[in-house]
Amino acid sequence: MPNLLPLRHIKALFVIFLLLKLIVYLWLTNIQTGLLSLGGDANYYDQFAHGLIDEKWASSIWPIILRELDRFGIYNRHVISWAMFVIGSCVLPMLVAESLPRPEFTASRESYLKIYWHVATLVSLYPTIFFYSIDIYRDVMMALIFTLWVFVGLKVSGEKSIRNVGIIMALAALTYVLYLFRPYLGMSLLVALCISQINVAKIKLIYILIGYLILIAIIHSLGVLDALLRYRSLDVFVGGGTTLSINLNNQNSVTFLILTIWSGLLQLFGLYIVSFKAGLLFLSESILFSGCCWYIYKNRQFLTKFMRCILIFSVVYGTVWIIANDNLGTAVRLRVFNYLAVFFVAASIYLMKYLRAENLHREEAKLLVKEMP
Numbered sequence: 001m002p003n004l005l006p007l008r009h010i011k012a013l014f015v016i017f018l019l020l021k022l023i024v025y026l027w028l029t030n031i032q033t034g035l036l037s038l039g040g041d042a043n044y045y046d047q048f049a050h051g052l053i054d055e056k057w058a059s060s061i062w063p064i065i066l067r068e069l070d071r072f073g074i075y076n077r078h079v080i081s082w083a084m085f086v087i088g089s090c091v092l093p094m095l096v097a098e099s100l101p102r103p104e105f106t107a108s109r110e111s112y113l114k115i116y117w118h119v120a121t122l123v124s125l126y127p128t129i130f131f132y133s134i135d136i137y138r139d140v141m142m143a144l145i146f147t148l149w150v151f152v153g154l155k156v157s158g159e160k161s162i163r164n165v166g167i168i169m170a171l172a173a174l175t176y177v178l179y180l181f182r183p184y185l186g187m188s189l190l191v192a193l194c195i196s197q198i199n200v201a202k203i204k205l206i207y208i209l210i211g212y213l214i215l216i217a218i219i220h221s222l223g224v225l226d227a228l229l230r231y232r233s234l235d236v237f238v239g240g241g242t243t244l245s246i247n248l249n250n251q252n253s254v255t256f257l258i259l260t261i262w263s264g265l266l267q268l269f270g271l272y273i274v275s276f277k278a279g280l281l282f283l284s285e286s287i288l289f290s291g292c293c294w295y296i297y298k299n300r301q302f303l304t305k306f307m308r309c310i311l312i313f314s315v316v317y318g319t320v321w322i323i324a325n326d327n328l329g330t331a332v333r334l335r336v337f338n339y340l341a342v343f344f345v346a347a348s349i350y351l352m353k354y355l356r357a358e359n360l361h362r363e364e365a366k367l368l369v370k371e372m373p
Contacts, residue, residue: 004114004115005114006114007110010114010117014124017121017125018089018090021130022085022089025085041137042135042136045063045066045138046136048063049066049067049070050075051070055067060180061177061180066080080136081133081134081135081136084134084135084136084137085133087133087140087141088129088130088132088143089124089133092123092129092143092144092147093119093123093124095147095148095151096344097116097117097119097120097123098116098151099147099150100348100351101154101304101348101351108355108358111354111355112355115347115351119347122343123340125284126285126336126339127280127284127285128333129143129336142178142181143337143340145177146178146185147340149175149178149189150310152167152170152171152174153171153306153309153310155167156168156171157304157305157306175190184317184320184321185337188317188320189317191312191313191316192309192310192313193309196305196308196312200308212315213257216257216260217253217254218253220253220256228320228324229323232248232323232324232325232326242274242275242329243326244267244326244327244328246259246326247259260319260323263322263323263326264318264319266328267328267331268322268331268338269286269289270286270289271286278328281332285332285339288343289338289339292345292346293342293346295349295350296342296346302349302352302353303345303349304348307345310341310345311341311342314337314338314341317337321334321335
């Protein structure tokens with residue numbers, strides 16, 4: 001197991017990175033308006049909040065929430081952008097760390113806190129989350145609600161809490177809220193919860209993968225994916241030099257699967273490096289994600305039922321947006337939930353292994369002391 005930084009050092013790093021991000025945020029802030037307008041969705045949300053866009057054009061619940069705030073006279077784009085910055089830089093990273101399984105050994109409290117702050121620091125360095133916390137985008141709020149879902153789901157998965165109706169209702173409510181933010185995000189969580197009830201722990205991974213690909217091929221042949229393919233063909237994905245131009249329309253099932261897998265590798269793993277920015281994102285985001293995937297695979301025997309649920313969600317959600325999306329710029333936003341899910345599972349496995357190894361070492365040391373003359 002690799003050595004961790006001392007607790008005070010990793011806490012100091014978290015604070016240093018937070019201050020650096022604050023400096024960057026203030027530097028990017030426009031002196032006159034107090035806000036850097038990133039355009040695109042952020043401007044749409046602002047116009048919608050002020051009633052300049054009809055409610056029938058609401059893309060999700062987020063612009064509706066902003067409009068309600070405006071009706072009560074408490075909407076302020078600058079204030080909300082600050083709130084998004086605080087959430088993305090402090091609240092979200094610490095909530096991800098807080099969602100990790102609690103240690104069974106009280107003597108491992110300091111080691112748990114080390115891993116806690118390492119996880120929080122790594123999440124706080126996620127470039128995409130930081131970028132979308134500069135303005136009033138919905139992405140940071142969705143990531144926060146998703147992490148709350150993981151936090152509550154971990155409690156539901158515990159035997160002592162499985163009958164707690166309040167916790168289960170909270171999980172259902174968070175699932176519905178995420179559905180209102182992005183329908184297929186909420187549906188993917190619901191599907192993952194249902195599939196995770198099936199015991200597949202003893203089935204080899206290769207068989208599960210083959211079965212899943214066959215299922216996708218059948219669904220494709222039945223025309224169920226036509227709506228996603230039509231969306232992929234829209235002009236919104238053209239431009240910016242980041243369009244993959246992978247045509248999934250009018251393909252037979254075998255070709256469709258091959259092209260979808262290739263599209264997934266390029267988008268999810270960031271292998272479509274066509275610019276300096278794409279290269280930076282690959283180095284700062286995709287390498288860690290790929291490493292976490294490999295770490296989970298090598299240590300899959302440590303997966304709990306809830307961890308499998310999170311991974312199933314990542315696969316289902318990723319399949320939907322990979323089929324529907326043909327642009328790397330959009331993929332960077334969509335894959336945030338895949339990255340958070342996989343990182344959470346990898347960090348949880350690491351935590352369990354680290355504390356178990358430490359406890360074993362401690363017990364062995366006690367035995368040696370007893371055996372000494």
